[in-house]
Amino acid sequence: MAETTGFDFAKNIRHALGDQQLRKNFKFAMGSMIQKRRLIFADEAEFEQLRAIGSAIRTRALAKLPELLARLEARCTQNGIQVHWAETTAEANATVLEIMQRHGATRMVKGKSMVSEEMHLNHFLETRGIEVTETDLGEFIIQLAGETPSHIIVPAIHKNKAQIARLFQEKIPDTPYTEKVEELNAIARRTLRRKFFDGQVGLSGVNMAVAETGTLCLVENEGNGRMCTTVPPVHIAVMGLEKVVEKLSDVPPLLRLLTGSATGQLISTYFNMITSPRRPGEKDGPREVHLVILDNGRSRILTDPQFRQTLQCIRCGTCLNHCPVYTRIGGHAFGHVYPGPIGEILTPQMVGLREAGVLATASSLCCACEAVCPVKIPIPGLIRELRNASYTATPTGRVPGEGFKRNLPETLAWKAWEKVNRTPALNAVVTRLAGLMGDKAPRLGPLKLWSRYRTPPQVARRSLHAMTRAQGVDDE
Amino acid sequence: MRIYPPKPETVYFFGTCLVDMVYPDAGMAAIRLLQREGLRVVYPQAQSCCGQPAFNSGFPDEARAVARKQLHLFPKDYPIVVPSGSCAGMMHRHYPALFAGDPDLALAEEFAGRVFELTEFLVHVLKIRLEDRGAPVTVTWHSSCHALREMGVIQDSKSLIRQLRNVTLLELENEHECCGFGGTFAVKQPEISAAMVADKAADIRNTGAGTVLGGDCGCLMNISGALQHQQVPITGQHIAQFIWERTNG
Numbered sequence: 001m002a003e004t005t006g007f008d009f010a011k012n013i014r015h016a017l018g019d020q021q022l023r024k025n026f027k028f029a030m031g032s033m034i035q036k037r038r039l040i041f042a043d044e045a046e047f048e049q050l051r052a053i054g055s056a057i058r059t060r061a062l063a064k065l066p067e068l069l070a071r072l073e074a075r076c077t078q079n080g081i082q083v084h085w086a087e088t089t090a091e092a093n094a095t096v097l098e099i100m101q102r103h104g105a106t107r108m109v110k111g112k113s114m115v116s117e118e119m120h121l122n123h124f125l126e127t128r129g130i131e132v133t134e135t136d137l138g139e140f141i142i143q144l145a146g147e148t149p150s151h152i153i154v155p156a157i158h159k160n161k162a163q164i165a166r167l168f169q170e171k172i173p174d175t176p177y178t179e180k181v182e183e184l185n186a187i188a189r190r191t192l193r194r195k196f197f198d199g200q201v202g203l204s205g206v207n208m209a210v211a212e213t214g215t216l217c218l219v220e221n222e223g224n225g226r227m228c229t230t231v232p233p234v235h236i237a238v239m240g241l242e243k244v245v246e247k248l249s250d251v252p253p254l255l256r257l258l259t260g261s262a263t264g265q266l267i268s269t270y271f272n273m274i275t276s277p278r279r280p281g282e283k284d285g286p287r288e289v290h291l292v293i294l295d296n297g298r299s300r301i302l303t304d305p306q307f308r309q310t311l312q313c314i315r316c317g318t319c320l321n322h323c324p325v326y327t328r329i330g331g332h333a334f335g336h337v338y339p340g341p342i343g344e345i346l347t348p349q350m351v352g353l354r355e356a357g358v359l360a361t362a363s364s365l366c367c368a369c370e371a372v373c374p375v376k377i378p379i380p381g382l383i384r385e386l387r388n389a390s391y392t393a394t395p396t397g398r399v400p401g402e403g404f405k406r407n408l409p410e411t412l413a414w415k416a417w418e419k420v421n422r423t424p425a426l427n428a429v430v431t432r433l434a435g436l437m438g439d440k441a442p443r444l445g446p447l448k449l450w451s452r453y454r455t456p457p458q459v460a461r462r463s464l465h466a467m468t469r470a471q472g473v474d475d476e
Numbered sequence: 477m478r479i480y481p482p483k484p485e486t487v488y489f490f491g492t493c494l495v496d497m498v499y500p501d502a503g504m505a506a507i508r509l510l511q512r513e514g515l516r517v518v519y520p521q522a523q524s525c526c527g528q529p530a531f532n533s534g535f536p537d538e539a540r541a542v543a544r545k546q547l548h549l550f551p552k553d554y555p556i557v558v559p560s561g562s563c564a565g566m567m568h569r570h571y572p573a574l575f576a577g578d579p580d581l582a583l584a585e586e587f588a589g590r591v592f593e594l595t596e597f598l599v600h601v602l603k604i605r606l607e608d609r610g611a612p613v614t615v616t617w618h619s620s621c622h623a624l625r626e627m628g629v630i631q632d633s634k635s636l637i638r639q640l641r642n643v644t645l646l647e648l649e650n651e652h653e654c655c656g657f658g659g660t661f662a663v664k665q666p667e668i669s670a671a672m673v674a675d676k677a678a679d680i681r682n683t684g685a686g687t688v689l690g691g692d693c694g695c696l697m698n699i700s701g702a703l704q705h706q707q708v709p710i711t712g713q714h715i716a717q718f719i720w721e722r723t724n725g
Contacts, residue, residue, distance in 0.1 A: 017671055188720055324654045330669045361665055364658025364672070365532055366621035381573075382529045387534035405534070414530050416537040420547045421493070421524040446663040453670035454701030457498045464491045464500040468519045471490075473507060 005335070009358045012333035022158055026330050027122050029157045037372070038265025050405040054257045055376040057250045058312035061242075065302060068211040068244045069293065075214025079276040079290045089119040092294045096121065096203070096236055097128060099290055103234055105130075105200035109192075111218070111225040112136035113205030114152055114315060115238045115294055117337045121203075132197045135224040137188055144171045148372050150331030151261045152338065153317035158330050192224065195343035200443040202286070206239035207314070208254060209291070216291065216328070217280050218272040219258060226270055241293050242302075242311040252313060257374035261316035297350045306385055312375045317342075319369035319379060334351045334359060339370035345382040353390055353401030360386040434459040478628075479675040480600040481555065484670060486516040487597075488556045488590075490546070492563045493525035494693040495714075503716030506559045506594050509720055513602045520549040526558075528566040531541065531574065532662045540574055547571075547583050555601070556591045559716050560692050561623020564593040569626050595636055595691060596629040610722035616646045616685040618676070618699060620692035621654050633691050634714055640722055648685040650675070657698035673702040681708060688712050 041047040048228040061068060086092035092115075095181055100108065108125065110116065110132060122143070123130045123300045134143040138156040142149060149155030156164070162177045168187055169177045175187055192206060204225055217239050218225050229235045245251065259265040280287035301307050320326045320340030326327045331339035336356060338346045344363060360383050369379045386399065391410075393403035420426050432440065439458060443451050450456060462470075469475075479550060487510060507517050515642040531539035546567075550556055558564040568591040585719035599602045617637060619630045637645050656662065656672025663669075676699055680688050688703075688710060690696045698710030 012666070015665055017667055023671075079639060110673040223656065295610075324656070324672050325665075325668055328668060354687065361661070362668065364654045364661040364669070366654035366658065367625040367654070368621070368654065371625050384532060387532070388536055397561070414533070414535040414538045417530065418541050420528075422543040424522040424524070427524050434497060446660075449663040449666040451702070452666060453673065453705060455704035457697045459497050460500045462500060464496040464503040464519075465521060467500050467504050468491075468507065469521065471504070471507075474516065474518045476518060 005355065007335040007355060008331070009335060009362070011268065013329055013336055013384070016329040016333040021160070021163075023072055024331055025158055025160050026327050029154070030321050030327045031152075033264065033318075036093065037261060037321070038270060040260040040264045040265075040266065048251060050257060051374050053253045054314075054374050055252060055312065057245060058314070058375045061245050061250070062302065062308055064243070064246070065244065068246055069241060070142075071207055071211040072214060072244050074292075077214075079214045080279075081214065081216075081274075081276060081291050084290060086292055087295045089294065089296050092119050092292050092296075093124045093236065094377075096238070097125065097130075099234065099236060100125075100130060100201055103200060105234070107195075107199050108132045108201045108203055109132050109195050109199035109228050110136075110139070110233060111202070111204040111220065111228040112139055112155070113238055114149075115205055116203065117149060118240075118296060119238070121238075126157055133192070133199070134210075135192050135195065135222075135228060136220070137185070137222055137224075137284070140188055140192065141167065144346040145206050148332065148337070151317060151338075152315050152342075155341075158332070159419045163294050172469065183472065191441060194226075195226045195237065196231050199228070201234045202230075202232040203236045203238065204229050206237050206243050206291075207258065208251055209239055209244045210243050210246075211249060212246050214275060216274040217251060217255070218274065219268045221263070221265075222271040223270055226272055227276060229272060231286050231363065232287045233275075233286055235274070236288070236290045236292060238292045238294060241298050257433050258314050258316050261318040261372065261374040263283065266360075290369075290379060290399060297453055301349050304396075305380065306351060307345075307398060309377050310342075310349060310382060312377050313342055313346070314375055316374055318372050318374065321448065322368040322372050324366060324368065325391070326366065329362075334362075341379045341383075342377075343387060345377075345379055346403075349399055353399055354404045355388070355401070356384065357390045357401060357404060428463075429467070430457075431456055431463045435461045435463065438470055478596075478600075478624070479563070483513075483565045483601055483603075483617065484555055485537070486518060486552075488550045488552075488554045489517050490517045490523060490550070490556050490558045490563070490567070492558060492560045492584055494573075494692065494697065496524075498697060499693045499714055499717075504715045505714070505720035506716035507600065507667070507725070508538045509604075509716060510557065510602075512724075513598075513604060515602075518554065518573070522549050526563040526566045527574070527642045528563060528570075529591075529659055531566065531570065532658075540578070543567075543571060543574060543584075544580060547580055547587050550587065550590070553590070554654070556587070557594055557597050558591060558695075559594040559714065561620050561627045561629060562594050562692050562694060564591055565622040565626030567591040567594065571612045593623060593627045593629045593632075595633040596627065599632040599635060604636070606636065606639040606719060607724050608722055609724075610640070612642045613687065614644045614646060614685045615650055615687045615689050615718070616683040616688040617651070617682055618648065618655060618680075618688055619651050619693055620690060620695045623691050624652060629664065636715065636719060637689065643722070646685050648662055648676075648683060650679055655695045655699050659694065662698060669698075669702060670702075674700055677702045677706060677708065680710060686710060687718070689715050690719055691715050
């Protein structure tokens with residue numbers, strides 16, 4: 001992972017902040033997502049109780065992950081689901097391709113899957129002559145636009161009605177311009193219906209895989225997931241290896257937390273539980289079901305007791321909705337598959353600090369993400385850990401690229417800060433000098449950046465130390 | 477829910493580095509408020525900063541060194557009152573983790589347990605009653621993130637403002653959203669920070685209030701700096717100073 005992708009965060013940020021339409025779209029959409037969630041989790045005490053359960057389920061699953069994955073494989077195999085392991089995204093792609101080739105398949109219909117985004121599966125298959133059709137409405141829209149998702153749950157959230165109307169008119173033959181939502185839906189439905197019938201392989205993600213029963217759970221709202229997993233003769237499910245839970249009884253609380261957090265729903269319109277391919281005597285369902293379990297750095301993340309908490313994530317996306325940074329720059333600016341707060345902690349661990357460590361700077365540590373996380377991931381704390389790792393290598397090497405940011409000027413600046421704040425006499429002198437300089441202080445470095453958008457603070461001529469002494473406030 | 481101690485005779489005051497340098501009047505007002513309630517206030521002169529700037533910026537060793545200095549300056553069992561949700565959050569919530577595995581851990585935990593944000597201390601420990609002597613005025617209130625999410629004291633701060641009978645409190649539309657300060661975030665990501673504070677300033681302007689109150693000087697410095705830069709005549713003030721000026725004399 002040493003190579004970099006030319007990711008330029010600063011440039012992306014400037015571009016995103018300069019796009020007034022984008023900012024308007026996000027502000028509007030995120031506001032409504034926050035409202036919906038608030039209504040579902042209106043009772044704060046109940047939410048705290050529920051997410052304590054959710055967090056415990058995920059923590060327990062991660063604590064015995066190897067055992068649960070072995071059990072999941074055994075149960076799935078018993079049920080007739082073929083299990084494949086992939087250490088890298090390249091291996092996962094090769095596995096999917098091999099299954100397709102074995103069936104002479106050239107057409108795939110896809111339900112929404114972030115792991116397939118992680119694999120860059122569409123690009124991989126398309127360059128090998130396979131037609132891939134995204135069937136989730138949002139994914140369908142961005143596939144037409146040749147873009148990547150800007151949100152984990154609502155991938156086309158950065159686009160408004162008018163932009164989608166123009167896109168449909170341009171890209172779908174014989175389509176008139178319309179901003180009516182029902183008509184836009186009908187156009188997508190008509191286009192996709194044909195694809196479902198023609199699809200030879202259906203691919204889906206997995207929201208939870210139950211080790212106890214070998215059940216793959218799939219949450220969705222459009223029915224496209226059910227079509228992808230039941231209409232084509234072959235179904236391939238791809239999952240990150242952390243998505244396993246121990247027991248069937250672990251599913252209801254997590255499902256409640258997931259739909260409530262993601263879309264503000266008590267339950268999604270569809271909830272699919274897939275336990276086997278078509279059985280003898282059954283009239284529908286795929287003849288083959290494959291499960292591809294992807295590592296892609298997860299097992300390394302699992303070994304660190306603190307960073308492991310990143311893997312508790314159930315991909316609800318609510319941290320994105322509540323993040324003041326994400327809301328202003330959108331998902332694409334993050335330059336990688338997972339944006340927002342969860343992306344700030346997951347991406348640097350997956351692709352290394354050298355490539356993506358800068359993402360850890362994109363947080364004011366306001367803790368809004370932590371306050372809403374349905375499985376209590378301490379995101380701000382992990383952002384801090386990544387900032388520490390950016391400057392200092394540890395003997396155990398917790399994250400690839402540790403210490404990449406170490407530099408003398410910053411190190412010296414913080415050493416000086418430490419010295420001043422540990423030495424009362426020195427602190428007094430510095431405070432006094434700053435006070436005397438007043439607004440004549442040279443606007444260099446941090447003060448220059450600060451002053452671009454704000455009047456600089458006025459350092460008082462008399463500090464609180466001096467005032468309390470003058471007023472006779474006791475020293476001890 | 478935190479369990480609060482009975483009213484003590486003496487408290488320590490930890491002023492914070494920003495109050496010390498930029499908002500000393502707010503610190504002095506907080507001390508006066510505590511003294512008026514009959515408390516002896518002790519301000520250890522060797523105090524400096526809670527360590528948060530380095531703690532949040534990837535330099536935990538430097539943060540710990542500065543924090544350790546503070547740990548040894550407040551030796552008696554008096555409560556430690558802090559006029560900032562963020563610095564109080566650092567000391568109350570993060571010191572134990574910062575000193576994990578350190579010989580000073582027990583001291584850090586004991587210290588953390590004695591740290592109180594100013595307004596929660598006024599409300600829950602002192603059960604303060606305020607008599608407003610000021611002219612009618614309309615203000616708005618900025619909830620700082622750490623006062624809200626780490627210390628959980630926003631209702632306490634606002635209840636103090638509501639005790640002032642001539643003060644009308646108009647709430648912000650996005651009261652719970654960060655102002656974009658975030659310490660070094662404001663200079664590490666200046667454009668995002670500027671976009672955030674611009675929205676906060678607009679929200680404040682839309683209330684029509686002439687003053688924005690807050691309990692954290694970092695946010696106030698950011699917000700008033702942006703308002704001034706835009707030449708908007710709205711002043712930012714620390715809640716302690718606002719209360720002291722309206723209830724004194």
